[in-house]
Amino acid sequence: xxxxxxxxxxxxxxxxxxxxxxxxxxxxxxxxxxxxxxxxxxxxxxxxxxxxxxxxxxxxxxxxxxxxxxxxxxxxxxxxxxxxxxxxxxxxxxxxxxxxxxxxxxxxxxxxxxxxxxxxxxxxxxxxxxxxxxxxxxxxxxxxxxxxxxxxxxxxxxxxxxxxxxxxxxxxxxxxxxxxxxxxxxxxxxxxxxxxxxxxxxxxxxxxxx
Amino acid sequence: xxxxxxxxxxxxxxxxxxxxxxxxxxxxxxxxxxxxxxxxxxxxxxxxxxxxxxxxxxxxxxxxxxxxxxxxxxxxxxxxxxxxxxxxxxxxxxxxxxxxxxxxxxxxxxxxxxxxxxxxxxxxxxxxxxxxxxxxxxxxxxxxxxxxxxxxxxxxxxxxxxxxxxxxxxxxxxxxxxxxxxxxxxxxxxxxxxxxxxxxxxxxxxxxxxxxxxxxxxxxxxxxxxxxxxxxxxxxxxxxxxxxxxxxxxxxxxxxxxxxxxxxxxxxxxxxxxxxxxxxxxxxxxxxxxxxxxxxxxxxxxxxxxxxxxxxxxxxxxxxxxxxxxxxxxxxxxxxxxxxxxxxxxxxxxxxxxxxxxxxxxxxxxxxxxxxxxxxxxxxxxxxx
Numbered sequence: 001x002x003x004x005x006x007x008x009x010x011x012x013x014x015x016x017x018x019x020x021x022x023x024x025x026x027x028x029x030x031x032x033x034x035x036x037x038x039x040x041x042x043x044x045x046x047x048x049x050x051x052x053x054x055x056x057x058x059x060x061x062x063x064x065x066x067x068x069x070x071x072x073x074x075x076x077x078x079x080x081x082x083x084x085x086x087x088x089x090x091x092x093x094x095x096x097x098x099x100x101x102x103x104x105x106x107x108x109x110x111x112x113x114x115x116x117x118x119x120x121x122x123x124x125x126x127x128x129x130x131x132x133x134x135x136x137x138x139x140x141x142x143x144x145x146x147x148x149x150x151x152x153x154x155x156x157x158x159x160x161x162x163x164x165x166x167x168x169x170x171x172x173x174x175x176x177x178x179x180x181x182x183x184x185x186x187x188x189x190x191x192x193x194x195x196x197x198x199x200x201x202x203x204x205x206x207x208x209x210x
Numbered sequence: 211x212x213x214x215x216x217x218x219x220x221x222x223x224x225x226x227x228x229x230x231x232x233x234x235x236x237x238x239x240x241x242x243x244x245x246x247x248x249x250x251x252x253x254x255x256x257x258x259x260x261x262x263x264x265x266x267x268x269x270x271x272x273x274x275x276x277x278x279x280x281x282x283x284x285x286x287x288x289x290x291x292x293x294x295x296x297x298x299x300x301x302x303x304x305x306x307x308x309x310x311x312x313x314x315x316x317x318x319x320x321x322x323x324x325x326x327x328x329x330x331x332x333x334x335x336x337x338x339x340x341x342x343x344x345x346x347x348x349x350x351x352x353x354x355x356x357x358x359x360x361x362x363x364x365x366x367x368x369x370x371x372x373x374x375x376x377x378x379x380x381x382x383x384x385x386x387x388x389x390x391x392x393x394x395x396x397x398x399x400x401x402x403x404x405x406x407x408x409x410x411x412x413x414x415x416x417x418x419x420x421x422x423x424x425x426x427x428x429x430x431x432x433x434x435x436x437x438x439x440x441x442x443x444x445x446x447x448x449x450x451x452x453x454x455x456x457x458x459x460x461x462x463x464x465x466x467x468x469x470x471x472x473x474x475x476x477x478x479x480x481x482x483x484x485x486x487x488x489x490x491x492x493x494x495x496x497x498x499x500x501x502x503x504x505x506x507x508x509x510x511x512x513x514x515x516x517x518x519x520x521x522x523x524x525x526x527x528x529x530x531x532x533x534x535x536x537x538x539x540x541x542x543x544x545x546x547x548x549x550x551x552x553x554x555x556x557x558x559x560x561x562x563x564x565x566x567x568x569x570x571x572x573x574x575x576x577x578x579x580x581x582x583x584x585x586x587x588x589x590x591x592x593x594x595x
Contacts, residue, residue, distance in 0.1 A: 067290070074282045075290075076311025097290035099315050141584055142329065149380070188380055 015039040016057035016121070021048045021065055022085050027108050031060065031085075034113040056080045058120060063087050066098040075099040081124035083116045101127075143181025150184035225268040226261075226524055228253075228514075229288035231299030231309070232507075236276025237397050237425040241503050242301045244455050245323055246271070247494055248507035249298050255489070256515045263522050267515065270294055274305065276397075276425070282308040289316045295524050296321065298511060301503065302424065303327060303370040310335065319526045321514060323506030325450055325472070327373035328583040334526070336533055337553040338510040338545075339502070340473050341581040342377055343588050345450050348558045349471035350381050351592035352573055353448050358417030359387045364407060364431070367394040371422035374450065377585075378420060385592040390414040399427040404434040411445075412438065421449040428452055429460040432468065442467030446562075453501030454567060462567035472502040473556040474542035475569040483541035499567060500541075509540035513547065544578060553581030 018040045022028045028046070035042045045052065048070040052059065058081045061071065066084055073079050075097070084100035095103060102120035104112060147169065154165035169187075173180040230249055232242040250269065257266050270292045274280035281300065288294040289312065296319045300306040303326050313320045313334040320332075325339040353361070361382055365371025375392060382389060391414055393407050404427075411419065423431050428451070435447060448469040454476050457465040476487060476499050486508065490500050517532035518524060534549040546555040555578045561569025582588060 074286045074312050076313075076315030077282075097316060138329065145585065149384070153384075188383065189376070 015041055017041045017055065018043070018058045018060065018117075019052060019056035019080075020044045021046060021052060021059065021061045021070065023062065027106055031104075031108050031113060034108070034110055035060075035117070038114075038117065054079060058083065058117065060085060060104065060116075061098075063091065063094050063098060066100075067091075067094045071098070078124065081120040083120045139181070143179065143184065146181055146184035146188050150187040153187055223265060225266040226518065227268050227270055227292065227294050228524075229285070229292065229294040229297035229299065230269045230271040231274055231281060231284055231288070231297055231305075232301065233276040234273040237427075238276045238301050240426065240459055241424075241453060241455050241501070242276070244453075244501060244504045245299075245301060245507040247490070248323070248500075248504035249511055251490055251493055252508045252511035252515075254493075256511070262515055262518045267518075269298075274299075276302075278302075278304050278308040281305040282312060285309040285312045285318070285320075286316075289313070289318045295319060295526050296514060296529070298323070298507065298514075300324065302368065303373075304368050306335075307369065317526050319530055321510045323510050324503055327370050327377070328585065329373070331551060331553075331583055333530070333552070335552060336510070336530070336547060337551075337581070337583070338506045338513075338547075339554075340450075340556055340558075341553055341583045342374065343582045343585060344473065344556050344558050344579050345471040346374065346377060347381065347588065347593055348573070348575070349448060349450065349469075349560060350378065350385065350387075352471075352560050353418045353420075353446075353469070354385055354387060354592055357444075357446065360390050360414075360416040360418070361387055362390045362411060362414065362416040362419050363392040363422075364419060365394055365422035366397050366399075366424050366427060368397060370424070374422050375420075381592050387592075390416040395423065395427055395431075397425055397427070399430065401430045401434060403427075404430055407431075408434050408438045411435075411440065415445070417445060419445065419447045421447050422451055423449075424451050426459075428456045432456075432460045432464050436464045442469075453503060454499035454569065455501045455503070457563055457567050458499055462563070462565055465563040465567065466565050468563050469560065470563070470569060471558070471560045472569075473559060474500075474502040474505040474540075475559060475561045475571060476500045477561070477568045477571060478542055478559070480541070480543060482539050482543075486541040502542075505541050509538055509542075509545065513538045546578065548580060551581055551583055553583055555580045 018035050020032055020042060022031060024046050032042055032044050048065045051072050052070050054072050060083045063084045063086050082100040083102045083104050084095060084098050085104050086095060088106060101123040102116040104116045150169060151162060151165040154160050154168060155162060169180050169183045172183045232246040233239050234243055253267055253269055261267060270288060272284040274284055285297060288297055298321045300309055300322050301324050306322055309320055310332060314332060318334060320335045321338060322335055323338045325345060328341045363375045363378060365375055379389060391410055395403050446467060446469045450471055452470050487500055491498055513533060513536055517529055517536060521528045521532050533547055537544060537546040542557050548555055558575040558579050559571050560573040561571050564570050
């Protein structure tokens with residue numbers, strides 16, 4: 001369902017919360033200053049606790065600390081975009097195992113910090129969109145099963161034509177403001193009789209004049 | 211960087227390292243320990259025969275203690291710190307779902323030797339236990355035909371039983387079955403938690419009690435059932451999860467007459483199984499039964515080893531390609547890992563527990579059944595109802 005904000009009222013995102021877990025040296029201070037220049041809310045933590053706090057939008061983390069397990073998630077279920085600050089020389093296996101969205105090498109520069117921040121957020125958001133898409137596809141696969149089955153039930157128990165059965169489910173979904181899969185699941189799921197009674201009652205109510 | 215992941219191969223005579231994640235403590239330890247044993251038996255057979263490409267296969271074993279967070283954490287440790295790509299493990303679906311994002315993100319390969327509820331298809335998992343079309347559909351048809359239409363569903367309160375019962379309700383609704391009740395008990399349920407369930411069964415008198423209870427509460431369920439005097443010839447507990455391991459723990463007399471559907475029972479009559487049971491019992495004791503979870507844990511290691519012998523690299527992308535489509539003469543009979551679904555083509559069997567703690571196979575598919583994890587090719591009607 002397209003929901004466009006009215007012209008001129010385009011929402012401005014809150015400034016991101018950024019957690020920085022790198023040593024408090026000249027590079028670390030520079031990084032914090034650069035991030036603050038982006039209007040971000042920046043919190044510098046060092047030495048890192050056993051587990052970094054939740055709630056940040058982006059985490060900049062020293063690779064050794066991340067490898068030691070201070071990130072508040074397991075790879076594959078990140079809660080924030082992750083920029084790993086690589087060591088010298090870079091430990092490639094450690095970089096890969098931290099599963100970051102971007103990498104920052106020393107010495108930090110203004111451009112490198114900005115690029116890492118931008119890429120990390122973009123990559124993190126993209127992966128999240130893909131995961132959402134997969135979840136919706138899985139849900140759709142399940143609901144197609146239910147809709148097909150519910151259609152057959154309606155056709156045989158209420159002598160409906162195929163298009164009538166679909167139409168009934170669609171109208172129920174609209175009036176109840178639920179996905180059509182939910183209506184279908186109610187019909188299929190053992191409670192077919194009661195679901196139909198409820199529907200019929202509502203239909204009758206809806207169709208009755210006055 | 212650890213050598214295993216750097217090289218992805220054993221060129222320098224270093225052992226192949228693999229991860230093993232089965233709970234040795236906690237609520238599902240009874241069956242997970244048997245999966246650990248099946249895994250270790252296969253590994254020792256492989257190593258006694260000279261290893262793979264002249265190198266031993268060495269397991270890195272952790273005990274996740276029947277705790278899903280430990281499964282996630284330890285799978286991460288295996289992949290990131292221990293130089294492991296391949297993990298044999300997981301019994302409960304919730305533990306598999308905890309490991310899944312980790313192996314997907316770090317491109318590991320989980321070999322999962324347990325029946326589950328279907329509706330999953332990860333490129334980083336090879337599923338060697340049964341999907342619902344390989345156990346539930348046949349079982350339901352058999353029960354409707356032989357015991358009657360009135361079912362009570364009872365399960366442990368987590369994702370597998372709830373998803374399985376949803377499917378069961380659909381099949382029943384469409385096959386003339388009637389649901390007399392549906393109960394969930396805690397994974398940590400004790401004997402007292404079953405009192406209301408038994409009272410309800412006494413009142414409603416279903417034809418079948420369909421159980422997806424797992425772990426220790428399985429034992430309480432069957433014992434309370436026997437104590438209540440219910441006759442399994444008239445009202446059996448039919449299960450997808452009660453194996454020889456649980457039967458042994460609850461007592462053979464308690465289990466006698468109850469029904470389980472599974473790809474494998476210890477009583478399967480073929481040369482590969484006779485050999486398997488003999489080796490298992492030589493290692494773990496002559497009174498130790500095998501079961502479907504041991505068998506899957508065992509044959510999946512051998513299938514992994516055969517693939518590794520060909521690829522000579524343990525790298526996920528190479529190894530997976532070699533395993534997909536592979537066949538193996540498993541103790542249950544010939545099995546095949548389906549290249550399209552990453553699930554295994556398995557035998558469908560229905561067994562009835564005997565006084566000796568074994569299952570008598572009372573029905574068996576004519577040939578192995580292709581897994582259909584999303585049930586694309588199945589309606590909801592029980593096949594012969």
